[in-house]
Amino acid sequence: MSLTMSAPRSGALGVMPPLISMLIFVIGHGLLTTLLTVRMSAESASTFAIGMISTAYFAGLVIGSFVNAKLIIRVGHIRAYAAYASMLASVAIMYGLVVEPYTWAFLRLLGGFATGGLLVVIESWMLVSSSSENRGKVMAIYMILFYASLACGQLLLKYIDPLTLIPFALAAIAASLSVVPLSLTRVAMPEMGEPHPLSMIELIRLTPAGVLSSFMSGMVLGVIYGLLPLFFTQSGYDLDWVANLMAVVIVGGMALQYPVGRASDRYDRRLTLTALAAALAILSSIMSLMSYGAGGSNAMMALMIFLLGGVAFSIYPISLSHACDELQPEQVISANQGLLIAYSIGAMTGPLVEPAFVSMMGPKGIFTYFAVVSLALVGFLLWRRRVRTAVPLDEHQAYTLTTPNTPVMAEFDPRSDQDDSLNDEAASKEEKAA
Known part of the structure; x- marks a missing residue:
C-alpha cells in the first residue's frame, strides 16, 4: 500500500x-x-x-x-x-x-x-x-x-x-x-493508495532465503506468543512467573535486535541468519535438558528465555534486510508485504505443528520443535550460500529495526526511499533546466 x-x-x-x-x-x-x-x-x-x-x-x-x-x-x-x-x-x-x-x-x-x-x-x-x-x-x-x-x-x-x-x-x-x-x-488524515499487487512466486525467485527465513521466524514466534505460556504453566510455574517470563522473552527480543542487526551489516546476512538459527537450536537443546518449576533455577530460566527471545525475534528483521540487499529500492515495499505474509503463514502453521512434539515428548517438546525448525533453516541457508554468491558488503543496505506487524511499516523503511530521492533529484534538475 x-x-x-x-x-x-x-x-x-x-x-x-x-x-x-x-x-x-x-x-x-x-x-x-x-x-x-x-x-x-x-x-x-x-x-x-x-x-x-x-x-x-x-x-x-x-x-x-x-x-x-x-x-x-x-x-x-x-x-x-x-x-x-x-x-x-x-x-x-x-x-x-x-x-x-x-x-x-x-x-x-x-x-x-x-x-x-x-x-x-x-x-x-x-x-x-x-x-x-x-x-x-x-x-x-x-x-x-x-x-x-x-x-x-x-x-x-x-x-x-x-x-x-x-x-x-x-x-x-x-x-x-x-x-x-x-x-x-x-x-x-493520511491518504492511502490502493495496495500494490504482490507476486509471492517472484519474491521467492528473487530472495528464497529471505522468504523461508521469514516463514521460519513466524513458525517460532507464533509458538512463543501462543504456546510458550502453556509450557510455563505445565512446568509448574505460578501465574506471577508466567507473566515475568513472558515479559522477559519480549524484552530480550527488543534488546538484542539492534546489536545483532549492526553485526549483520558487516557480514553476509545469510551467515548472520545461519548463526541465529544455530544459536536458537543450541539454546533450545540446552533448555530441553534443564529442570523447571520447583526443581529448577528461576534466574537461570529467565536468562535462557531472555537469550531465546533475543535470537528468535532477530530473525525476521535480518530476513527483511537480506531481501532488501538483493532487491531494487522500488521493490522494497512489495517485498516487505510479501515477507510479512510469509511470516504470518509461518505463525499460523507453527501452533498446529508444535502440539505433535508435545504429545510425543511432553511439555519440553516445545524446545525440540524450536530446535528442529532452526536446524532446517540452518541446512537451507548453508545450501543457499553454496549455490548463490553473497551480496558484496559495500552493497548492503543499512540494517533497519522493524516488527512483523503491518505492510505500512515498509513505508518507514529508508531503503525504499532511494528511488524517490533519485526521482526528486531528476525533477529538480528538470525544473532548473526549464
Missing part, C-alpha cells in the same frame, strides 16, 4: 496521538495474548486446541492484510479505527462470556483481523506525521514503545485472576480508550 502526504507534517506533536493510542491498545493486547493461553490451560484444553486458537489470530492478520487497506480507504482512518476498536472490545468481552475453544478460535480470527486494522491506522498516521529526516527515529521510538507496552501487558497478569471476567474487561477497556487520542487529534 502507499500513502500520499497531502498535508504538512506536524512534527513531534503529530506523532504523539498514534503513539499514545498504540501504547494503550498494545498493553491490552499483550495482556490478552497470554491470558487466553493461561485460561485455556486452566480449563484443561488440549495443546492442539490452544494452538488452533493462536493460528486463528494470525489467519485474521493475513486476511486483514488484503482487506483492511480497502476498508480504511473507503471510510477514513478515524472511523475505521473506531470500528476496529469496537470489534476488538466486543471480542474481548465475548472471550470471558463464552469459554469454549472453537468459539475462541472464531473470536481470535476476528481479533486478528481487527488488530491488523488498528495497527495499519496507527502506523500510517505516524508515517504522515513524520518526515524523511526523522522517520528512522520515529520507527525506533515506535518499536521500543511497542515491545515495552507488550511486556507491560504480560505483567498485568500478576495482579488479576484469569478465571474471572475482569482481565477480559480490562483488555476491552484498553481497546476502547485507545480511540480517544486519535479521535481528538487535529492532524490531517
Whole structure:
C-alpha cells in the first residue's frame, strides 16, 4: 500500500496521538495474548486446541492484510479505527462470556483481523506525521514503545485472576480508550493508495532465503506468543512467573535486535541468519535438558528465555534486510508485504505443528520443535550460500529495526526511499533546466 502526504507534517506533536493510542491498545493486547493461553490451560484444553486458537489470530492478520487497506480507504482512518476498536472490545468481552475453544478460535480470527486494522491506522498516521529526516527515529521510538507496552501487558497478569471476567474487561477497556487520542487529534488524515499487487512466486525467485527465513521466524514466534505460556504453566510455574517470563522473552527480543542487526551489516546476512538459527537450536537443546518449576533455577530460566527471545525475534528483521540487499529500492515495499505474509503463514502453521512434539515428548517438546525448525533453516541457508554468491558488503543496505506487524511499516523503511530521492533529484534538475 502507499500513502500520499497531502498535508504538512506536524512534527513531534503529530506523532504523539498514534503513539499514545498504540501504547494503550498494545498493553491490552499483550495482556490478552497470554491470558487466553493461561485460561485455556486452566480449563484443561488440549495443546492442539490452544494452538488452533493462536493460528486463528494470525489467519485474521493475513486476511486483514488484503482487506483492511480497502476498508480504511473507503471510510477514513478515524472511523475505521473506531470500528476496529469496537470489534476488538466486543471480542474481548465475548472471550470471558463464552469459554469454549472453537468459539475462541472464531473470536481470535476476528481479533486478528481487527488488530491488523488498528495497527495499519496507527502506523500510517505516524508515517504522515513524520518526515524523511526523522522517520528512522520515529520507527525506533515506535518499536521500543511497542515491545515495552507488550511486556507491560504480560505483567498485568500478576495482579488479576484469569478465571474471572475482569482481565477480559480490562483488555476491552484498553481497546476502547485507545480511540480517544486519535479521535481528538487535529492532524490531517493520511491518504492511502490502493495496495500494490504482490507476486509471492517472484519474491521467492528473487530472495528464497529471505522468504523461508521469514516463514521460519513466524513458525517460532507464533509458538512463543501462543504456546510458550502453556509450557510455563505445565512446568509448574505460578501465574506471577508466567507473566515475568513472558515479559522477559519480549524484552530480550527488543534488546538484542539492534546489536545483532549492526553485526549483520558487516557480514553476509545469510551467515548472520545461519548463526541465529544455530544459536536458537543450541539454546533450545540446552533448555530441553534443564529442570523447571520447583526443581529448577528461576534466574537461570529467565536468562535462557531472555537469550531465546533475543535470537528468535532477530530473525525476521535480518530476513527483511537480506531481501532488501538483493532487491531494487522500488521493490522494497512489495517485498516487505510479501515477507510479512510469509511470516504470518509461518505463525499460523507453527501452533498446529508444535502440539505433535508435545504429545510425543511432553511439555519440553516445545524446545525440540524450536530446535528442529532452526536446524532446517540452518541446512537451507548453508545450501543457499553454496549455490548463490553473497551480496558484496559495500552493497548492503543499512540494517533497519522493524516488527512483523503491518505492510505500512515498509513505508518507514529508508531503503525504499532511494528511488524517490533519485526521482526528486531528476525533477529538480528538470525544473532548473526549464
